[in-house]
């Protein structure tokens with residue numbers, strides 16, 4: 711196995727007396743899509759927040775390419791290569807669809823710049839932004855103000871922005887939540903494509919088991935903040951501990 715790009719060691723956060731994520735250790739590898747599942751309140755989103763830097767850990771550590779990034783804030787982690795689709799909070803509602811993607815392309819160009827690089831020309835920036843809009847089937851909405859988009863189109867735009875940032879680690883928190891039935895395949899196909907390129911480390915929090923089955927190379931199960939199973943989908947879904955963890959929440963299995 712290659713070296714992990716992202717790892718957590720005994721990662722823990724307490725909210726008062728409540729331990730929301732409890733000593734979770736896991737390694738995430740390039741070319742592998744890992745889905746994190748678990749009942750409501752299991753700690754999935756909190757674990758994501760700890761990895762992307764939205765929340766500070768109470769104890770334990772997070773490593774990116776072997777570097778301890780536990781004390782780094784979210785912005786620094788993004789610059790280093792952890793990209794996350796943020797459930798619409800990272801969109802600029804008063805700018806057009808194109809402007810939103812262009813800003814992401816521009817920020818990526820800046821991150822990747824070194825003294826020998828040249829600045830992208832305006833037309834290059836637009837060309838790249840158009841490419842990402844095409845990938846998410848939003849080209850025809852390029853001049854629309856983001857505030858006027860449907861919920862599903864906003865989610866697609868979020869994926870375009872994430873792709874444009876070209877992060878090493880891509881995190882999606884329920885990427886198809888709130889989408890209409892005909893919008894879901896576009897986003898799932900895209901995640902399939904990203905996964906088939908085999909170079910990115912992809913993490914997904916997901917409730918819908920058909921989505922989990924169709925995308926997961928590996929499944930991690932959290933229950934009451936603790937990692938209770940970690941392995942290939944067939945193994946994990948049939949394990950007794952998972953059946954037990956889901957008891958009382960059968961609609962998610």
Ligand SMILES: Nc1ncnc2c1ncn2[C@@H]1O[C@H](COP(=O)(O)OP(=O)(O)OP(=O)(O)O)[C@@H](O)[C@H]1O
Nearest residue numbers: 725728729730748749750751752753754755756757
């Ligand atoms: N900022 C916070 N302050 C206090 N408690 C919190 C905070 N964030 C999360 N929690 C608690 O931590 C636990 C885990 O929440 P989290 O949202 O991570 O679960 P989840 O597995 O993502 O759930 P869901 O599937 O419902 O989204 C819950 O009991 C939640 O109430």
